[in-house]
Amino acid sequence: MLELRHLRTLIALRDTGSLVEAAERVHLTQSALSHQIKDLESRLGMPLFTRKTRPVAFTHAGERLLTLAEQVLPQLRVAERDLARLAGNEHGRLHMAIECHSCFQWLMPTVDHFRNHWPEVEVDIPSGQNFDLLPGLTREALDLVITDNPQPLPGVHYAPLFRYEGLLAVSKQHALAGRTWVEPDDLAAETLIVYPVDHSRLDVFTQFLDPAKVQPREVRSAELTVMMMQLVASGRGVCALPNWALTEYLERDYVKALPLGRDGVWSTLYAAIREESRELPWMEDFIRTARDTSFAVLNGIKPAGD
Amino acid sequence: MLELRHLRTLIALRDTGSLVEAAERVHLTQSALSHQIKDLESRLGMPLFTRKTRPVAFTHAGERLLTLAEQVLPQLRVAERDLARLAGNEHGRLHMAIECHSCFQWLMPTVDHFRNHWPEVEVDIPSGQNFDLLPGLTREALDLVITDNPQPLPGVHYAPLFRYEGLLAVSKQHALAGRTWVEPDDLAAETLIVYPVDHSRLDVFTQFLDPAKVQPREVRSAELTVMMMQLVASGRGVCALPNWALTEYLERDYVKALPLGRDGVWSTLYAAIREESRELPWMEDFIRTARDTSFAVLNGIKPAGD
DNA sequence: GCATGCTATGAATTCTATTCACGATTCGGA
DNA sequence: TCCGAATCGTGAATAGAATTCATAGCATGC
Numbered sequence: 001m002l003e004l005r006h007l008r009t010l011i012a013l014r015d016t017g018s019l020v021e022a023a024e025r026v027h028l029t030q031s032a033l034s035h036q037i038k039d040l041e042s043r044l045g046m047p048l049f050t051r052k053t054r055p056v057a058f059t060h061a062g063e064r065l066l067t068l069a070e071q072v073l074p075q076l077r078v079a080e081r082d083l084a085r086l087a088g089n090e091h092g093r094l095h096m097a098i099e100c101h102s103c104f105q106w107l108m109p110t111v112d113h114f115r116n117h118w119p120e121v122e123v124d125i126p127s128g129q130n131f132d133l134l135p136g137l138t139r140e141a142l143d144l145v146i147t148d149n150p151q152p153l154p155g156v157h158y159a160p161l162f163r164y165e166g167l168l169a170v171s172k173q174h175a176l177a178g179r180t181w182v183e184p185d186d187l188a189a190e191t192l193i194v195y196p197v198d199h200s201r202l203d204v205f206t207q208f209l210d211p212a213k214v215q216p217r218e219v220r221s222a223e224l225t226v227m228m229m230q231l232v233a234s235g236r237g238v239c240a241l242p243n244w245a246l247t248e249y250l251e252r253d254y255v256k257a258l259p260l261g262r263d264g265v266w267s268t269l270y271a272a273i274r275e276e277s278r279e280l281p282w283m284e285d286f287i288r289t290a291r292d293t294s295f296a297v298l299n300g301i302k303p304a305g306d
Numbered sequence: 307m308l309e310l311r312h313l314r315t316l317i318a319l320r321d322t323g324s325l326v327e328a329a330e331r332v333h334l335t336q337s338a339l340s341h342q343i344k345d346l347e348s349r350l351g352m353p354l355f356t357r358k359t360r361p362v363a364f365t366h367a368g369e370r371l372l373t374l375a376e377q378v379l380p381q382l383r384v385a386e387r388d389l390a391r392l393a394g395n396e397h398g399r400l401h402m403a404i405e406c407h408s409c410f411q412w413l414m415p416t417v418d419h420f421r422n423h424w425p426e427v428e429v430d431i432p433s434g435q436n437f438d439l440l441p442g443l444t445r446e447a448l449d450l451v452i453t454d455n456p457q458p459l460p461g462v463h464y465a466p467l468f469r470y471e472g473l474l475a476v477s478k479q480h481a482l483a484g485r486t487w488v489e490p491d492d493l494a495a496e497t498l499i500v501y502p503v504d505h506s507r508l509d510v511f512t513q514f515l516d517p518a519k520v521q522p523r524e525v526r527s528a529e530l531t532v533m534m535m536q537l538v539a540s541g542r543g544v545c546a547l548p549n550w551a552l553t554e555y556l557e558r559d560y561v562k563a564l565p566l567g568r569d570g571v572w573s574t575l576y577a578a579i580r581e582e583s584r585e586l587p588w589m590e591d592f593i594r595t596a597r598d599t600s601f602a603v604l605n606g607i608k609p610a611g612d
Numbered sequence: 613g614c615a616t617g618c619t620a621t622g623a624a625t626t627c628t629a630t631t632c633a634c635g636a637t638t639c640g641g642a
Numbered sequence: 643t644c645c646g647a648a649t650c651g652t653g654a655a656t657a658g659a660a661t662t663c664a665t666a667g668c669a670t671g672c
Contacts, residue, residue: 002382003310005629020649032630034651039629046393051650052638061392068385072378076308079374086367087352311660325619338661340620345660357619358669 004076006040007069009033010048014066015295017055024303025295081117084281092282095124096144097133100269101195102225102245103146110286110293117289118282137272144286145272149201157278158270159287160304162294164242166203166265167257169228169249171235174256181259184212191237192216193228203267204240208260229255242267244298268304310382312346313375315339316354320372321601323361330609331601387423390587398588401430402450403439406575407501408531408551409452416592416599423595424588443578450592451578455507463584464576465593466610468600470548472509472571473563475534475555477541480562487565490518497543498522499534509573510546514566535561548573550604574610 005026012022013033023030041047048062058066084090094114098107107125115123126142136142137156150158168187170176176186187209194202209215220237222228228239229249246257259265271290277283294301311332318328319339329336347353354368364372390396400420404413413431421429432448442448444461456464474493476482482492493515500508515521526543528534534545535555552563565571577596583589600607 002386004308018649028629029631030650031632031652035630038651044389044393046389054649061389064385064388064392068381071381075374075377079370080308082370083350083352083367086370087350324617326617334660335662336619337621337663341661344620360618 001043002040002065004072006036007065007073009036010062010065011069011073013049013056014058019051019056021302027303027305081281081285084285087281089280090118090120090282092118092121092280093124094121094143094282094286095126095141096146097125097127097136097142099133099145099147099149099201100242101197102242103269105244106290106294106297107146109297110290113293114286114289118285121282134272137274140274143273143277144283146269147272148203148267148269150270150272155275156272157275158272159278160306161269161271161287161290162298162301163266163268163304164244164298164301166207166240166260166267167243167246168204168238168240168260169232169246169255169257170238171233172253172256173235174238176238176258177256179258181262181264183261184209184214187216187238188214190216191218191220193231193237193239194219194221196221196223202240203265204260207265207267208240243300247299266302307349308346308371310378312342313371313379315342316368316371317375317379319355319362320364325357325362327608333609333612387587387591390591393587395587396424396426398424398427398586399430400427400449400588400592401432401447402452403432403442403448405439405451405453405455405507406548407503408548409575411550412596412600412603413452415603416596419599420592420595423591427588440578443580446580449579449583450589452575453578454509454573454575456576456578461581462578463581464578465584466612467575467577467593467596468604468607469572469574469610470550470604470607472513472546472566472573473549473552474510474544474546474566475538475552475561475563476544477539478559478562479541480544482544482564483562485564487568487570489567490515490520493522493544494520496522497524497526499537499543499545500525500527502527502529508546509571510566513571513573514546546571549606553605572608 012025016022019033020030023033049056049058133145231237318331322328326336329339355362355364439451537543538561
C-alpha cells in the first residue's frame with residue numbers, strides 16, 4: 001500500500017516546494033504526482049500537505065512520512081551499495097577532470113561522500129594540463145570528465161547530471177539592471193568578461209550572441225569567479241555564468257543577474273565516461289551521488305533526462 | 307526498482323522456507339513469486355538464495371536484503387501506526403473473549419504487543435461466564451470474540467486469522483501410533499477425550515466422526531490441555547487438538563499426533579467483531595498484529611483468505 | 613519406476629500507474 | 643478588473659507491470 005515511490009515523491013516535494021518541480025525531479029509528469037498523492041491521501045484518509053501555499057506546507061501526517069522517508073531511503077542506498085560490493089567489481093580507479101570552471105562547489109561534497117562508501121576505489125583529480133580532456137578518456141588516462149560540451153566520440157558515454165541556466169551578471173547600477181531579461185543587442189556596447197577558454201566552449205557566444213550575429217564591444221578574460229565578480233560589481237564589464245555559480249553573490253546582493261533572452265539559455269552538464277565503465281556499480285553510484293549532491297548543494301538547477 | 311513487496315516476500319520466504327508457502331503468506335501464487343524474484347535477481351545480477359534445498363538457503367546478497375527488510379518493515383509499521391493515531395480515533399475499548407480453549411498461547415503476546423502501541427485503547431479479557439459469547443458482541447458487552455465457529459449474525463464481521471489442522475494425539479505405544487493418518491472407524495473402539503463444550507463446537511465430531519456416522523466407544527472431558535496429554539500419554543484415551551496446541555508435547559516426544567483422514571481436518575480461527583468497528587485503525591492493527599504474532603509463535607498454521 | 617511436492621516458464625490477463633488533454637484556481641500586474 | 647502565466651486537479655485513454663493460468667521440468671522418497 002505505501003510504497004517507496006511515495007516516499008521519494010514526498011522528499012522531492014519537500015526539496016522543491018511544488019508539484020511541478022517535484023515531478024521533474026522524479027521524472028514523472030505533474031499529473032502523475034497529483035494522482036499518486038491524491039490516492040495515497042485518500043487511502044490514509046487525510047491530507048499530507050497544503051497546496052495553497054508556496055512552498056507547500058506539510059501536515060503532521062506529511063511530516064511523519066517525511067521522517068520515515070529520511071529513515072528508510074538512506075538505508076536502502078546503503079543496502080544497494082553493499083549488494084554492488086557483493087557483486088564483486090568493487091575495486092577500480094576514478095581519475096576525473098573538470099572542463100568547466102568552478103565546478104568544485106558541488107564536486108567536492110560528491111567526492112567526499114563517494115570516498116566514504118567506496119574505499120576500494122582510487123579517486124583522484126589530477127590537476128594541471130588543460131589540454132583537450134576527452135581524448136584522455138579514451139586513452140584511459142582519465143576515467144571521468146565533467147563537461148558541458150558533449151561531442152560524439154566512439155566509446156564515450158555522456159551521463160547528464162543536471163541543467164542550469166546561464167545568467168548575465170551586471171552591476172546593480174548598470175543600465176540593464178532594471179530589465180527582466182537581456183537581448184543579444186544589449187551586449188553590443190558592453191565589455192564581456194569570460195573564462196580564458198576557447199570561444200566554442202562559451203555558451204554566451206554559441207547559444208546567444210553568435211546566432212544573433214552580435215559581438216560585444218570588448219572581450220576580456222579572468223581566471224576566477226571572484227575576480228569576475230569584482231570587475232562586474234565595479235561596472236567594468238558584464239559576464240555570463242551558470243546560475244549556481246552566482247547564487248552566493250546574489251544572496252549578498254553584490255550584483256544583479258538577468259536571463260539571456262526571454263526563455264533563458266540553458267545548458268546541460270554531463271559526466272563523460274567510457275562505455276565499458278558505464279555499468280560498473282561504483283560508477284553508477286558516483287553518477288547518482290553527483291546528481292543527488294548537486295540538487296542538495298546547488299540552487300536553481302533542473303534535472304536532465306537520461 | 308527494489309520495492310517493499312520484494313522485502314516482504316523475502317521475509318515470508320525466510321519464515322516459511324519455500325516459495326509455495328511464502329506465496330500463500332503474502333497472498334500470491336507460487337508463480338508470481340517465482341517471477342518476482344527471478345526478475346529481482348536478474349536486475350541485481352546475482353542469485354538471492356538456493357532453491358535446491360529445504361528450507362531455501364540465502365546467499366550473502368539475500369541475507370543483506372533480509373537485514374534491510376528487518377530494518378525497514380518495522381519502521382514502516384511504526385509510521386503507519388503513528389499515522390493512524392494522527393487520524394484521530396486512537397481512543398477505544400477492546401474487551402475480548404475466547405471461545406476456543408488454549409488460545410492464550412498466542413493471544414498473550416498479541417495483547418502485550420498491542421498494548422504498547424495503543425496505550426489509549428482499554429484492553430480487557432473479562433473471564434468467567436462461559437455463555438454464548440457472540441450475542442455479547444452485538445450487545446456491546448464485548449468488542450471481539452475469538453472463535454472457530456462463525457455463524458452469520460447481522461452486524462458481525464468475521465476476520466479470519468489463520469487455518470490450523472486438528473490432529474489426533476495418541477500415546478506412543480498406541481496401536482495407531484505407526485499409522486500415517488487415522489480414519490473415523492479407527493476411533494470406534496477408543497476413548498475420546500474432549501474439552502467440556504457442546505458437541506457442535508468440536509471439529510472431531512462435526513467434521514470427522516459425524517459425517518462418517520461413527521461414535522467413539524467412550525467420551526470423557528478434561529478442562530486443561532495438560533490433563534488431556536497426561537491421559538493420552540498413559541494410554542487412557544486419545545484426543546483431537548489443534549496442531550499448535552500439541553507442538554510442545556510433540557517436541558518433548560510425549561505423545562504422537564496423526565492427521566484426521568488423508569487430507570486432514572482444517573479449521574479457521576476468526577476474530578468476530580462488530581461491522582462498525584471494522585475500519586477503526588486500532589482494530590485493523592489488532593487483527594494484523596494477531597495474524598503476525600500467530601505466525602511467529604505457532605507452528606504448522608496456514609494463512610486464511612480475507 | 614511412479615507418485616508427490618516443489619520450482620520454472622511462456623502466454624494471457626488483469627490491474628495499476630502514468631500520460632494526455634483539458635478545466636479550474638490563484639496571483640500579480642497592466 | 644481583467645488578463646496572462648503558473649500551478650494544481652480530473653477523467654479517459656494508454657502503456658506497462660505484476661499476476662495468474664496452464665503447463666513442464668526436476669528432484670526425492672517409497
